[in-house]
Structure formats: C-alpha cells, structure tokens
Amino acid sequence: MNFPIFPEKAxxxxxxxxxxxxxxxxxxxxxxxxxxxxxxxxxIDSHGVARLSGYVRLWEKQRINTSPNIRVVHETAxxxxxxxxxxxxxxxxxxxxxxxIEKARQYGSxxxxxxxxxxxxxxxxxxxxxxxxxxxxxxMTNASPxxxxxxTTERLLGTNPMCYAFPAGKHAPVVVDMATAAAAxxxxxxxxxxGKAIPEGWVQTKTGESTSDxxxxxxxxxxxxxxxxxxxxxxxxxxxxxxxxxxxxxLSGANYGPWVPPFVAFLDPLPDLPGEGxxxxxxxxxxxxxxxxxxxxxxxxxxxxxxxxxxxxxxxQPVVIPGEPEFEAEKERxxxxxxxxxxxxxxxxxxxxxxxxxxx
Amino acid sequence: MNFPIFPEKAxxxxxxxxxxxxxxxxxxxxxxxxxxxxxxxxxIDSHGVARLSGYVRLWEKQRINTSPNIRVVHETAxxxxxxxxxxxxxxxxxxxxxxxIEKARQYGSxxxxxxxxxxxxxxxxxxxxxxxxxxxxxxMTNASPxxxxxxTTERLLGTNPMCYAFPAGKHAPVVVDMATAAAAxxxxxxxxxxGKAIPEGWVQTKTGESTSDxxxxxxxxxxxxxxxxxxxxxxxxxxxxxxxxxxxxxLSGANYGPWVPPFVAFLDPLPDLPGEGxxxxxxxxxxxxxxxxxxxxxxxxxxxxxxxxxxxxxxxQPVVIPGEPEFEAEKERxxxxxxxxxxxxxxxxxxxxxxxxxxx
Numbered sequence: 250m251n252f253p254i255f256p257e258k259a260x261x262x263x264x265x266x267x268x269x270x271x272x273x274x275x276x277x278x279x280x281x282x283x284x285x286x287x288x289x290x291x292x293i294d295s296h297g298v299a300r301l302s303g304y305v306r307l308w309e310k311q312r313i314n315t316s317p318n319i320r321v322v323h324e325t326a327x328x329x330x331x332x333x334x335x336x337x338x339x340x341x342x343x344x345x346x347x348x349x350i351e352k353a354r355q356y357g358s359x360x361x362x363x364x365x366x367x368x369x370x371x372x373x374x375x376x377x378x379x380x381x382x383x384x385x386x387x388x389m390t391n392a393s394p395x396x397x398x399x400x401t402t403e404r405l406l407g408t409n410p411m412c413y414a415f416p417a418g419k420h421a422p423v424v425v426d427m428a429t430a431a432a433a434x435x436x437x438x439x440x441x442x443x444g445k446a447i448p449e450g451w452v453q454t455k456t457g458e459s460t461s462d463x464x465x466x467x468x469x470x471x472x473x474x475x476x477x478x479x480x481x482x483x484x485x486x487x488x489x490x491x492x493x494x495x496x497x498x499x500l501s502g503a504n505y506g507p508w509v510p511p512f513v514a515f516l517d518p519l520p521d522l523p524g525e526g527x528x529x530x531x532x533x534x535x536x537x538x539x540x541x542x543x544x545x546x547x548x549x550x551x552x553x554x555x556x557x558x559x560x561x562x563x564x565x566q567p568v569v570i571p572g573e574p575e576f577e578a579e580k581e582r583x584x585x586x587x588x589x590x591x592x593x594x595x596x597x598x599x600x601x602x603x604x605x606x607x608x609x
Numbered sequence: 610m611n612f613p614i615f616p617e618k619a620x621x622x623x624x625x626x627x628x629x630x631x632x633x634x635x636x637x638x639x640x641x642x643x644x645x646x647x648x649x650x651x652x653i654d655s656h657g658v659a660r661l662s663g664y665v666r667l668w669e670k671q672r673i674n675t676s677p678n679i680r681v682v683h684e685t686a687x688x689x690x691x692x693x694x695x696x697x698x699x700x701x702x703x704x705x706x707x708x709x710i711e712k713a714r715q716y717g718s719x720x721x722x723x724x725x726x727x728x729x730x731x732x733x734x735x736x737x738x739x740x741x742x743x744x745x746x747x748x749m750t751n752a753s754p755x756x757x758x759x760x761t762t763e764r765l766l767g768t769n770p771m772c773y774a775f776p777a778g779k780h781a782p783v784v785v786d787m788a789t790a791a792a793a794x795x796x797x798x799x800x801x802x803x804g805k806a807i808p809e810g811w812v813q814t815k816t817g818e819s820t821s822d823x824x825x826x827x828x829x830x831x832x833x834x835x836x837x838x839x840x841x842x843x844x845x846x847x848x849x850x851x852x853x854x855x856x857x858x859x860l861s862g863a864n865y866g867p868w869v870p871p872f873v874a875f876l877d878p879l880p881d882l883p884g885e886g887x888x889x890x891x892x893x894x895x896x897x898x899x900x901x902x903x904x905x906x907x908x909x910x911x912x913x914x915x916x917x918x919x920x921x922x923x924x925x926q927p928v929v930i931p932g933e934p935e936f937e938a939e940k941e942r943x944x945x946x947x948x949x950x951x952x953x954x955x956x957x958x959x960x961x962x963x964x965x966x967x968x969x
Contacts, residue, residue: 423851431836495783507915523911540861
C-alpha cells in the first residue's frame with residue numbers, strides 16, 4: 250500500500266467544500282470538517298475523511314438532513330434531550346456538548362442525550378471539548394449492529410464507543426476513547442486487504458464459533474464484545490455496550506439494539522423502528538465542582554508520571570497513557586501532513602468529480 | 610466443600626452485632642450490614658460477610674474509624690466532594706449516594722466524589738439506590754493495587770469496579786456491575802482451593818508472561834485488565850480502570866494508583882501518600898430529566914425482551930441481561946437462606962468468640 254501525504258489545510262478545505270455542496274451551512278460545513286479532520290490528525294484514520302463518501306451516500310439516500318432544526322425537546326437545570334432532526338452527527342453532537350458545557354458552567358454538571366442523529370465521528374472530539382474549559386468530558390454513541398452479546402449469534406449492538414476526557418497540567422489530557430467491542434471493524438478491513446488471518450477472539454462465525462477468518466463478518470458472523478469470551482469477561486464488554494445503548498437511545502428516544510440504522514447506505518433501516526435515528530450521550534462536569542483545578546491537575550500529572558515510569562515488560566515499550574498516542578500524532582501530522590490510504594484518495598477524487606469541485 | 614445455609618435474618622443480625630461491637634452507631638451498623646447482606650443475597654459471595662473479618666482487622670489496625678464525621682468539603686449545585694473521615698466505605702458511600710440523589714431531585718443530576726474512605730462493598734448496592742427514585746445510578750471505587758496496566762509488570766491499579774443501574778418497568782433493573790480486570794481475585798481463590806489451573810489471560814507472572822498458575826499473584830505476579838492482552842483490548846480495560854481511579858481519587862483527594870491502601874490489614878500503606886484513604890465516585894440522574902419515566906421504562910422493557918429472546922448459541926444458555934442473575938439469586942436466597950462457605954462460617958465463629966456475642 251502507498252500512503253501519499255496531504256497538508257491538513259488541503260484536506261480540511263476540500264472536506265468543507267463537500268459538506269457545502271451537500272447543502273450544509275458554512276458554519277456546519279466548517280464544524281463537520283473539523284470533527285473529521287480531528288480524527289485524521291489524531292491518527293484514527295478509519296473515522297476521518299475515509300468516511301466522507303459514506304456520509305455523502307447516506308445524504309443521497311435522504312437519511313441525512315443537511316439543514317436540520319436541531320432543538321432541545323426536554324430539559325432540567327442539568328439534563329436535556331436534543332432532537333437532531335436527522336442532521337449529521339458531526340454537527341448534532343457538538344450542539345449537545347455545547348449545551349452540556351453551558352449547564353456545567355452554571356450548575357456544576359450537564360448531561361445531554363440525543364436522538365434522531367447520525368454518526369458523530371470520534372467520541373474523543375466531543376469529550377475533549379469539555380477539557381478546554383477545565384471540565385471532565387464524557388461522550389458515547391450507539392452504532393450500526395455488528396456485535397453479538399455473549400451467548401448469541403445475533404448482531405444486536407454497535408461497536409458503541411465511550412470516551413472519558415480529563416484535563417492535565419504539564420501533560421496532554423488523559424483521553425480514554427474506546428469501542429466496547431474486542432476489536433473495531435477497521436482492524437478486520439486491514440487484515441482483509443493484507444490477506445491475513447485475525448487473532449481468535451475478535452469475531453465469531455454465524456454459528457457462534459471463534460474464528461481467525463477476517464472475512465467472517467461477510468458470511469453472517471459477528472464481532473465480539475470486549476473480553477472476547479465469557480471466561481475472559483465478554484459479559485463485561487456486553488454490559489458496557491448495553492450502557493452506551495441505553496444512555497444514548499433508550500433515554501433519548503433514538504433507535505437501540507438491532508434497530509440502529511446501518512451506516513452503510515446500501516442497507517435499509519429495519520421496519521417498525523422503536524425510535525428516531527441513532528443516539529448519543531454527552532456530558533461535562535466542572536473539575537472545580539470537586540476540588541481546585543490546580544490541585545486536580547497536579548495530581549493527574551503525578552498519576553501520569555507514575556504510570557508512564559512503571560517498569561516495562563519490554564524495555565522498548567513503556568506504558569501508554571490513554572490519549573497520548575493521539576496527542577503525539579496530532580502534533581506530528583499538523584506539522585508534516587496527513588497520510589491517506591490510496592483507496593481513500595480515490596474516493597475523494599470521485600467526490601470531487603461528483604460535486605464538480607477541485608480535488609486534493 | 611460444604612455450604613451450610615443460614616437464614617438472611619440470622620446473618621444480618623449477627624453482622625449488625627459485630628459492627629456495634631466495633632463501635633458503630635446502631636444506624637451505621639444496620640446500614641453496613643445491609644450493604645454486606647445485599648452482596649450475599651445477590652450471590653456475590655466474595656463481597657459479603659466473607660469480608661467481615663477483613664473489616665475487623667482493618668479496624669484493629671486503626672485504619673477504620675467507626676465513629677466518623679462524614680462531611681461535605683466542597684460543593685456546587687450538582688457536584689460535591691465528601692470526606693469519609695476514615696469511616697467504613699459501607700456507610701460513607703451511602704452518605705455520598707444520598708447526597709447525589711438529593712441533588713438530582715433538585716437539579717436533574719448529582720455527582721459526588723469521595724476521599725478518605727474504605728472499601729464500600731458491591732458497587733451495585735450504591736448504584737441501585739438511585740433506581741428506587743426512578744433515577745439512573747452510577748457507582749465506582751478504586752481498590753488495593755493488584756492489576757498491571759498493559760505493558761508493565763507493576764501492580765498499579767485495583768480491580769476498580771464500575772456500575773451503571775437503570776430502572777425498568779415489568780422487568781428487574783438493568784445493573785451493569787463489573788470489575789475492570791479480566792477476572793476478580795475471588796475467581797483465583799476458588800481455583801486455588803480446588804487445586805485447579807486458571808485460564809490464560811487472567812494473570813501474568815512477575816516477568817510479564819501469561820500463566821495458568823492460580824498462585825501466580827503470590828509470587829509477584831499481577832492480575833490483567835479486561836481484554837487480557839494488547840491484541841484483545843487490554844488497553845481498554847486499562848482505560849476503564851484509569852477512569853475509575855481518576856474520578857474516585859484524583860478528583861476527590863484520595864489515594865490513587867499504587868498508593869491505594871491495601872485491604873488486607875497485614876500490609877501497611879506505602880509511605881508519602883498523595884491523598885487520604887481510598888476513593889469512590891457516585892452519581893444519579895433523573896430519568897424524567899430526559900423523557901417521561903413511563904416511556905423510558907417501556908422502551909427498556911422492550912430492549913430487555915429483544916436481547917433475552919436473541920437466538921442462543923447453546924439452546925440451554927440464553928442471553929443474560931446484566932443484573933438479572935443477581936436479582937434471581939436475591940429472590941431465591943431471601944426465601945431459602947444464604948449458603949456460606951465453611952471457611953467463612955469458621956471466620957464468623959471466631960468473630961463471635963472475639964466479641965463475646967452469640968454465633969450464627
């Protein structure tokens with residue numbers, strides 16, 4: 250594979266143009282592009298512009314509304330439910346997070362459940378927004394069903410990520426941003442392209458046997474939850490994924506479980522949906538609602554330093570603080586540009602042609 | 610092994626007597642016993658009266674204060690930090706949860722971080738308190754370091770459980786209550802007593818190799834985080850455990866990481882502690898802060914029914930809804946009594962002798 254490198258600015262401005270061609274306002278286009286670019290900058294290549302054509306296909310199917318009336322439909326001092334009006338999750342989730350932060354500013358904490366939305370990019374983008382205001386950020390979302398709970402072969406859950414973000418002092422924020430499946434679908438795709446086997450414990454066949462076949466999802470298999478099997482705690486991964494599904498969708502009125510509409514446009518949503526669109530849940534808590542910010546940050550720095558300096562098993566591989574690799578990637582890619590997979594470049598060229606805009 | 614069965618009432622009244630002999634007020638003794646009994650009733654035998662003698666030994670070492678001045682030291686409308694004054698976590702955590710529920714009643718949500726506490730029993734007890742008021746409950750705690758983060762051999766984390774509890778309608782509440790380690794220490798103890806090997810992926814040796822030796826913890830080994838190894842997502846288990854540690858202790862001013870004081874009284878806390886005691890984090894959110902309670906409950910019932918009826922891999926083993934086995938155990942044990950391991954019965958007899966009270 251070949252990875253040509255493009256400057257951040259070029260990818261950003263191209264992405265904004267695509268969103269504007271889809272009918273987004275200038276403000277929404279800039280914001281949506283910012284969320285996708287954050288993913289590419291942080292090295293999470295699967296969730297950035299690699300997905301741009303996927304959003305376009307959903308829009309073509311009229312499953313994304315690019316001029317949504319995003320609104321609060323239920324509210325207390327510190328909680329709210331937002332209806333995303335079928336908008337891009339890339340703009341709906343920032344609306345919800347802004348509301349959570351505003352509530353936290355006033356009352357110490359703020360929590361927003363979101364329905365009738367679409368995929369929101371990386372959870373880490375939304376949670377780290379709170380960190381800018383010396384708050385602790387939370388973000389989660391449900392997603393298209395690909396994952397089977399423990400003991401069944403049915404795909405009832407998405408990879409349902411959850412993210413917690415904490416502001417540090419000298420160091421980068423601690424950002425725990427993780428799918429609740431054992432491995433994300435992106436890892437299977439890499440193995441498929443390379444013609445390689447995958448480790449057992451990521452996927453099961455349609456009859457529920459563990460397999461190393463990277464193509465097993467295409468023949469009725471399913472991803473496994475974090476923990477992989479019952480003996481190693483797959484019921485815990487199921488519990489975490491269930492928590493994401495309930496907070497994001499049962500609480501907001503979005504679709505949950507097997508009814509979450511698929512991200513791929515060639516699959517139609519199921520009939521008789523119990524809710525609207527997909528769901529998110531975001532929150533913010535002021536650090537100084539608990540102790541002075543400086544105290545918290547200096548102890549979190551101490552925490553980071555103690556864990557980073559732990560005795561490594563392999564001297565070449567120290568302990569990795571959650572969020573640190575993404576922070577390092579962002580510094581490097583802002584400077585040197587973003588490598589894009591050739592298949593992604595081809596995708597973006599097709600988008601340029603389709604919308605009659607200048608390509609990368 | 611032999612498991613004599615005792616009525617709930619007998620164990621409860623014995624446990625209350627022990628706490629009173631330790632100097633607890635009547636109110637605190639009743640509450641602390643209720644937390645331990647909830648664990649035994651729900652079938653989580655490791656965290657109930659099996660630990661009573663452990664609490665006694667900590668008290669004998671003057672590491673538990675049985676007449677604590679539990680107080681709020683920092684507060685906003687929806688957040689607070691509580692100092693447990695070295696009290697039993699079994700009474701400190703309910704104090705914090707009550708405060709969180711009261712804040713949620715007034716403002717929609719409430720969040721309390723706790724320092725200077727001791728072990729609080731099962732997280733599920735505290736989180737399900739909120740469910741009684743049609744709220745979603747959260748509870749987590751850090752714990753004595755036994756778990757090594759990915760890539761190190763050092764024990765820097767406890768089994769750090771997290772719990773989320775949701776009120777359902779027709780069905781039992783959904784309660785996700787899980788250690789963030791691949792397997793809890795209790796499972797090792799069962800294998801040790803039976804002289805059996807454990808599955809690889811639960812424990813590593815002191816040089817960082819996976820092992821099936823159930824005694825490996827005693828020779829410098831460590832528990833592994835949920836996910837077991839990097840390939841299967843152990844960094845996610847580490848991230849979850851880190852989240853528990855930061856919310857419970859870095860936020861409150863308790864000890865974190867390797868400095869969390871050991872539960873076993875024969876090990877002294879490390880010198881130069883960065884905080885006070887161990888830490889918890891609890892919270893509550895009103896369901897009707899997001900949507901009407903009836904709507905939420907009927908959709909959660911629908912969620913439960915859909916997951917429970919999923920096609921099983923083994924027809925004898927349907928999908929298990931988080932919290933369901935504990936709920937079933939509670940119904941059964943309230944009726945028929947609680948089986949106690951003979952070693953636990955022996956322990957309790959010694960306590961009866963030590964305090965000059967009537968045994969079970």
